Amino acid sequence: MAETHSNKADYGNWVPKRILLLLLLIALVFTGIAFSPVPVIARFVVMFVAGPFWLGFLYLGYAYLVFSANGGNLQSRIRGMVLANLPWNGRGKALDIGTGGGALAIRLAKKYADAKVTGIDYWGVCYDYSKRMCEDNATIEGVGERIDFKKASAASLPFENEVFDAIVSNFAFHHVRDAKDKRDVLREGFRVLRKGGVFCLQDFFFKEELYGSQEELLEFICGCGIEEVHFSRLGDLVRVPLLLRLRWIRVWSGMIHGKK
Numbered sequence: 001m002a003e004t005h006s007n008k009a010d011y012g013n014w015v016p017k018r019i020l021l022l023l024l025l026i027a028l029v030f031t032g033i034a035f036s037p038v039p040v041i042a043r044f045v046v047m048f049v050a051g052p053f054w055l056g057f058l059y060l061g062y063a064y065l066v067f068s069a070n071g072g073n074l075q076s077r078i079r080g081m082v083l084a085n086l087p088w089n090g091r092g093k094a095l096d097i098g099t100g101g102g103a104l105a106i107r108l109a110k111k112y113a114d115a116k117v118t119g120i121d122y123w124g125v126c127y128d129y130s131k132r133m134c135e136d137n138a139t140i141e142g143v144g145e146r147i148d149f150k151k152a153s154a155a156s157l158p159f160e161n162e163v164f165d166a167i168v169s170n171f172a173f174h175h176v177r178d179a180k181d182k183r184d185v186l187r188e189g190f191r192v193l194r195k196g197g198v199f200c201l202q203d204f205f206f207k208e209e210l211y212g213s214q215e216e217l218l219e220f221i222c223g224c225g226i227e228e229v230h231f232s233r234l235g236d237l238v239r240v241p242l243l244l245r246l247r248w249i250r251v252w253s254g255m256i257h258g259k260k
Contacts, residue, residue, distance in 0.1 A: 009137040011103040012128045015064040027053035079104050081237050082168050085257045086200040090115050092165030097154045098172020102134030109143040120152040155179035162194040173203040182210045190224040193260050200257035207252040229258035
């Protein structure tokens with residue numbers, strides 16, 4: 001994403017603007033063809049084709065508003081669940097895995113004045129985030145001196161074993177392309193967490209294709225040296241509008257938190 005040019009932090013939106021604009025453009029093109037001098041049958045066919053693009057634009061536009069800080073602020077409320085369930089005193093070093101636009105890392109630094117926070121992300125071209133965006137946001141929020149942002153893969157963290165006192169992540173693990181088994185990303189995160197350190201992570205932990213059954217995932221987590229772990233479903237933690245209670249939120253999304 002381009003550099004930040006305002007005095008207000010920009011954390012982006014989980015619905016990319018380019019997708020909205022593409023759907024709108026396609027819908028407008030088909031609609032324009034339908035109102036051009038074409039045979040009546042062709043007009044109905046083109047309008048029928050345009051329909052799904054209009055529906056997609058309207059639905060994702062609604063989701064954009066619900067996620068937005070100027071709308072339903074759902075993104076912020078979901079992030080807030082991470083910190084609300086992180087059993088940490090705020091002293092030491094914390095790592096945000098898959099920081100995106102830096103929102104969770106910055107929120108962590110603002111909550112804990114004694115913490116040193118690191119945020120890592122790969123910031124691929126498919127996403128509307130960048131390291132510069134994170135640094136600008138941290139400066140705007142007044143915590144730039146206590147946050148370090150690094151480009152790195154969550155599947156291969158550039159840190160020694162057991163160097164962080166807390167790790168957090170918000171719906172990043174399933175995006176890690178260089179980890180076929182997403183449990184490997186979990187293992188890597190727990191590797192850099194010190195003994196006695198705490199964690200709170202959100203992802204599609206109830207999607208068996210990614211993490212296995214809850215029993216299998218629990219066994220895997222305990223095998224990574226974790227002494228205490230709790231599971232929660234996102235739908236039980238935050239109120240989601242009816243139209244957005246899709247499978248990824250209602251069934252797959254969950255949180256794990258605890259202590260190593």
